[in-house]
Amino acid sequence: MASLAPWRLTSGTRAGLITLVAACAAAPVHPVSVAVLVDGDRGAVGALGPSAVSGLELVPIELPAPAPLAGDDTSAQLARARAAYARGDHAACRSELAKVDVAKLLARADRALAARALTLEAACAYQALAKEDARAAAARLAGLGLELPETSVAPDAEQLIGDAIVAAGKAARSPLAIRGAIGARLTVDGRPGGCAVPCTVDLPPGDHVIALDADGFAPAWQVVRTPDTRDVALAQQPAPRELAAKQWRDRLGRGLPPTDATGVALLARIAMVPRVAFVHGGAQLTGALVVDGALRARGERAPGESPQLVRELAYDAGVLRRPALWRRPAFWIATSAATLIVSSVVIVTMYQPETKTMVHF
Amino acid sequence: MRYLVLFALLGCERTHDVSIRLGPDDQSVTTGFQCRRADDTFIGDIALVGDRLKFNVVVDFVDLGGGVPGCRGEELVKTCKQPGACTIAGTSRFCVPLDLPVALLGQADQKQLIALVHDQLVAQGAITTDAPNGPLLIRAVATTESCTAITPGHPFALAQVIGCAYSCPVVLDEIDGPIGLSLDVLDEHCEAQVKVCASFPP
Numbered sequence: 001m002a003s004l005a006p007w008r009l010t011s012g013t014r015a016g017l018i019t020l021v022a023a024c025a026a027a028p029v030h031p032v033s034v035a036v037l038v039d040g041d042r043g044a045v046g047a048l049g050p051s052a053v054s055g056l057e058l059v060p061i062e063l064p065a066p067a068p069l070a071g072d073d074t075s076a077q078l079a080r081a082r083a084a085y086a087r088g089d090h091a092a093c094r095s096e097l098a099k100v101d102v103a104k105l106l107a108r109a110d111r112a113l114a115a116r117a118l119t120l121e122a123a124c125a126y127q128a129l130a131k132e133d134a135r136a137a138a139a140r141l142a143g144l145g146l147e148l149p150e151t152s153v154a155p156d157a158e159q160l161i162g163d164a165i166v167a168a169g170k171a172a173r174s175p176l177a178i179r180g181a182i183g184a185r186l187t188v189d190g191r192p193g194g195c196a197v198p199c200t201v202d203l204p205p206g207d208h209v210i211a212l213d214a215d216g217f218a219p220a221w222q223v224v225r226t227p228d229t230r231d232v233a234l235a236q237q238p239a240p241r242e243l244a245a246k247q248w249r250d251r252l253g254r255g256l257p258p259t260d261a262t263g264v265a266l267l268a269r270i271a272m273v274p275r276v277a278f279v280h281g282g283a284q285l286t287g288a289l290v291v292d293g294a295l296r297a298r299g300e301r302a303p304g305e306s307p308q309l310v311r312e313l314a315y316d317a318g319v320l321r322r323p324a325l326w327r328r329p330a331f332w333i334a335t336s337a338a339t340l341i342v343s344s345v346v347i348v349t350m351y352q353p354e355t356k357t358m359v360h361f
Numbered sequence: 362m363r364y365l366v367l368f369a370l371l372g373c374e375r376t377h378d379v380s381i382r383l384g385p386d387d388q389s390v391t392t393g394f395q396c397r398r399a400d401d402t403f404i405g406d407i408a409l410v411g412d413r414l415k416f417n418v419v420v421d422f423v424d425l426g427g428g429v430p431g432c433r434g435e436e437l438v439k440t441c442k443q444p445g446a447c448t449i450a451g452t453s454r455f456c457v458p459l460d461l462p463v464a465l466l467g468q469a470d471q472k473q474l475i476a477l478v479h480d481q482l483v484a485q486g487a488i489t490t491d492a493p494n495g496p497l498l499i500r501a502v503a504t505t506e507s508c509t510a511i512t513p514g515h516p517f518a519l520a521q522v523i524g525c526a527y528s529c530p531v532v533l534d535e536i537d538g539p540i541g542l543s544l545d546v547l548d549e550h551c552e553a554q555v556k557v558c559a560s561f562p563p
Contacts, residue, residue: 353373353374353375354373354374354375355374355375355376355377355494355534356374356375356376356377356490356491357376357377357378357379357489357491357492357494357533357534357536358376358377358378358379358487358489358490358491358492359379359380359381359487359488359489359492359499359533360378360379360380360381360483360486360487360488361380361381361383361479361482361483361488
């Protein structure tokens with residue numbers, strides 16, 4: 001007669017047991033990576049190592065160094081053009097000036113250099129008997145609202161430019177609607193546009209340099225001709241990391257909060273990771289946690305308590321699950337204290353010590 | 362820390378000290394020990410041995426069974442009406458022999474007599490160091506019966522009783538200080554009341 005040994009399990013039972021054991025086993029917990037950007041008094045922040053907060057892997061990040069300024073030889077080109085003009089080599093003068101990108105100068109608000117370039121261009125063209133070119137340069141200078149620089153040019157050229165400025169002043173202005181990143185700062189021909197986009201400005205006829213600058217975006221500019229163009233939309237690319245860092249620093253320099261909506265967006269771009277904690281050391285530690293470009297938590301603690309601050313931020317932001325009440329030491333401390341107090345009160349109020357009465361004559 | 366506090370609290374013990382006076386104050390003896398018969402003779406004369414008066418004083422704690430009646434005899438009787446409602450507490454009875462010169466008895470100033478009685482009573486030591494906790498009254502009976510005969514449950518031989526007094530009902534664990542004994546009578550002809558006192562509780 002065949003019989004099963006008592007320890008032998010059917011395949012279904014085995015599978016059930018394995019499932020049960022697997023379900024009861026603690027799930028492996030991987031630390032959540034959070035980039036940490038420390039700012040201000042680092043002594044007040046204290047040590048904040050990679051594993052300072054249980055459940056998190058803190059990755060310190062630094063603000064990227066500002067990008068070195070690109071070399072610009074516009075001044076040298078203008079100096080060479082000026083020298084050529086002085087010695088009567090008007091072809092060389094015009095050749096040097098042809099290399100100067102006036103629109104670019106205006107896009108970066110360098111109106112003085114742009115005015116010098118166009119003045120020399122008008123003067124050199126005038127002396128080279130290219131009168132139409134001279135008038136065009138003068139008209140362009142006037143249309144851009146540039147002022148005649150103190151660079152001495154021939155009186156005829158000066159007269160030409162003066163006439164162009166007068167003519168531009170009399171010309172009817174046309175509206176130009178400008179769109180771009182909402183709230184971006186507008187400059188028109190290197191001068192503040194007086195509004196934040198989207199907005200409309202009135203401009204004299206001619207070419208104009210429209211430039212937009214917004215935190216979180218790379219600057220954008222475009223040359224438009226009025227009144228042919230009635231509206232223009234400038235597409236702005238997200239700021240690269242270095243630029244975002246510069247913009248964030250500049251905002252702090254302007255006294256703006258480091259973790260307002262724009263600051264948070266910049267931090268996210270700087271960190272290049274989904275989660276970034278910002279800790280500022282000062283009389284109090286302040287901090288914020290940004291998740292996917294959105295501010296999720298903000299808090300403050302006493303100096304030196306940066307791990308606790310980051311942990312609270314992680315709890316508030318939902319990056320870490322706050323432990324159940326009964327798993328927190330504070331709960332047991334409070335419960336024990338309450339029990340002790342209640343017990344003491346009960347004992348003191350209810351307890352009657354034994355009384356022994358001696359009776360004698 | 363918690364256990365330390367608990368231990369300290371449990372370790373606490375209050376001690377009360379109650380002294381018994383054989384009269385309304387410490388200068389006099391209650392009438393209950395000076396009663397006379399109808400013929401005006403002192404009922405204590407049966408204790409005379411030559412020129413000395415020899416008798417024993419027995420102190421009992423009468424357990425009032427949880428009730429706290431008033432001090433008057435009628436109230437005590439009502440509380441202890443049922444047999445067994447009130448009992449003599451304890452497994453032994455305090456008994457101390459006194460030996461007094463007769464010469465001291467007739468004096469108007471009882472100071473010397475009281476001092477002598479007090480010395481002899483105190484020489485026996487404390488009546489108890491841990492009195493029963495509950496309503497009771499303290500009764501002192503003067504008798505010529507020997508202390509060896511005075512056992513728990515033994516009723517006094519009334520013919521040999523020469524004095525009796527008791528306190529008002531009291532819870533000894535709640536008081537501290539002197540407590541006076543007396544007999545609820547209006548004159549010295551109180552032989553009958555002494556015997557009733559000695560035979561209490563019924």
